[in-house]
Amino acid sequence: MSIQWFPGHMNSARKKAAESMEKTDLVIEVLDARLPEASSNPMITELRKARQRPCLKILNKSDLADPAATQAWLKYYEAQPQVHAIALSCKKASEVAKIPAVCMKLTPHRGTTLKPLRVMIMGIPNVGKSTLMNALLKKRVAKVGDEPAVTKTQQRLFLGNNIVLIDTPGMMWPKIAHPTDGLMLAASHAIGVNAIIEEEVADFLASQLLEHYRAMLAARYGLPSSVNDGVGVLEAIAQKRGLRLRGGEADVEKAAHTLLQDYRSGILGRISLETPERRVALLASYQPPVSLGLEQPREEYEPE
Secondary structure, three states, X not given: OOOOOOOHHHHHHHHHXXXXXXXXXXXXXXXXXXXXXXXXXXXXXXXXXXXXXXEEEEEEOOOOOOHHHHHHHHHHHHOOOOEEEEEOOOOOHXXXXXXXXHHHHHOOOOOOOOOOEEEEEXXXXXXXHHHHHHHHHOOOOOXXXXXXXXXXXXXXXXXXXXEEEEEOOOXXXXXXXXXXXXXXXXXXXXXXXXXXXXXXXXXXXXXXXXXXXXXXXXXXXXXXXXXXXXXXXXXXXXXXXXXXXXXXXXXXXXXXXXXXXXXXXXXXXXXXXXXXXXXXXXXXXXXXXXXXXXXXXXXXOOOO
16 A cells, blocks of 8 residues: 655645745754654755755654664764754653753854744654644643644744744655555554555554564464464454454454554554664665656667
């Protein structure tokens, strides 16, 4: 399944962000620590690089992510020019309180009365931007919701210490090139429910967990050792939870919802759906479909 989700307001949000970038000194990009690259909007990278703006990548929800994978991602991002990365949970005030000092260090030429530091906070839907804004300002200034794309307008707010925050709506990009990225985003609730089929997303998630976190599945659902695919996981969950349709068949739909909720809430444990190494392997094996309009490589031949 190829998942695509680009509501109309996101196009106007992108245009507004491009206009504001000219008067921005630093970009904070909020990522989901469980899938940092899949949750990184390529349009944000394009906009900030065009204006040569430094970037602070915040790997939010690090309390839900695999610590070893998170450390690997921090090292990966720190190796990139004009990029600094930190991992935290926006729900922990003590961790959020460190952000202003990091921003000032990255832009030492700003942050005075005459030249306040202008910080644009960006990211895809449901990665925690609004929670971050509220925690930084220590008051509720942005709507927080369990559904993606709650924030729809841009706003400027004064943090104090000569720092101005520019909050932007969550932005997706028009074409998700890698199908697995769409599935990871859907599993992590960054895509609207109307654009996905939960059973297919849960099947993908279950297969990833089988490969990398089987022990967590077994601990939560008493997974039999004979289960070797995503559908088998969902059927095992239905069996464990007594989820049955009329007639006795496993209610895979409810089992899929159960698995997604347990993953999103962290009940299953600390899980990362990608690592830098797996990302490299994904890109190396990727073959763009003809529908993307890209020229296919020509076959080599010897002249007669």
